[in-house]
Amino acid sequence: xxxxxxxxxxxxxxxxxxxxxxxxxxxxxxxxxxxxxxxxxxxxxxxxxxxxxxxxxxxxxxxxxxxxxxxxxxxxxxxxxxxxxxxxxxxxxxxxxxxxxxxxxxxxxxxxxxxx
Amino acid sequence: xxxxxxxxxxxxxxxxxxxxxxxxxxxxxxxxxxxxxxxxxxxxxxxxxxxxxxxxxxxxxxxxxxxxxxxxxxxxxxxxxxxxxxxxxxxxxxxxxxxxxxxxxxxxxxxxxxx
Numbered sequence: 001x002x003x004x005x006x007x008x009x010x011x012x013x014x015x016x017x018x019x020x021x022x023x024x025x026x027x028x029x030x031x032x033x034x035x036x037x038x039x040x041x042x043x044x045x046x047x048x049x050x051x052x053x054x055x056x057x058x059x060x061x062x063x064x065x066x067x068x069x070x071x072x073x074x075x076x077x078x079x080x081x082x083x084x085x086x087x088x089x090x091x092x093x094x095x096x097x098x099x100x101x102x103x104x105x106x107x108x109x110x111x112x113x114x115x116x
Numbered sequence: 117x118x119x120x121x122x123x124x125x126x127x128x129x130x131x132x133x134x135x136x137x138x139x140x141x142x143x144x145x146x147x148x149x150x151x152x153x154x155x156x157x158x159x160x161x162x163x164x165x166x167x168x169x170x171x172x173x174x175x176x177x178x179x180x181x182x183x184x185x186x187x188x189x190x191x192x193x194x195x196x197x198x199x200x201x202x203x204x205x206x207x208x209x210x211x212x213x214x215x216x217x218x219x220x221x222x223x224x225x226x227x228x229x230x231x
Binding site for chain 1: 168207221
């Protein structure tokens with residue numbers, strides 16, 4: 001079974017530029033998550049989708065970050081304009097269902113973003 | 117508010133020995149789940165083990181076991197018979213059942229296995 005696919009693996013941009021990340025979840029997984037992992041810290045949830053609807057985007061900086069999940073499958077996360085503090089690894093995860101209980105999230109390898 | 121604390125930034129263990137990675141959590145909810153993930157240098161987070169707050173027995177998955185002490189709000193990971201491939205970052209995480217499955221992660225512990 002294929003895992004969560006993310007691209008690109010690495011991206012270097014200058015501040016104020018825009019960037020987009022792509023995620024393809026495990027087939028059949030209804031729930032998709034984007035996490036931001038700053039160096040030396042644990043991941044922090046940015047946004048959670050259930051099918052193509054947003055469940056939680058309370059920690060998404062909406063003035064510069066946006067995300068969509070068209071047709072309830074692939075998702076893109078965009079940053080525009082980027083700031084130096086956006087340098088981090090962006091992890092995508094998916095799970096079969098959302099919500100309570102043993103809801104195992106499977107992660108992709110992440111996109112490492114460097115903002116210069 | 118939910119919080120996960122991992123007090124060991126780095127740990128060393130000799131190959132074939134057992135090691136315990138500490139994790140304490142804070143929640144006011146009665147129903148929650150505790151997870152451990154491994155993150156090798158490649159970056160991917162790998163699920164290791166899960167413990168539900170109502171599970172009476174400690175979870176085990178192969179060489180991994182979770183020492184769950186509910187009253188002390190601790191969920192330590194025990195790795196038996198360490199292998200060189202166990203060298204990685206380890207993250208403890210929690211989800212509260214009324215929060216839609218969102219994971220709250222600790223700061224992580226870097227484990228190094230010595231030959």
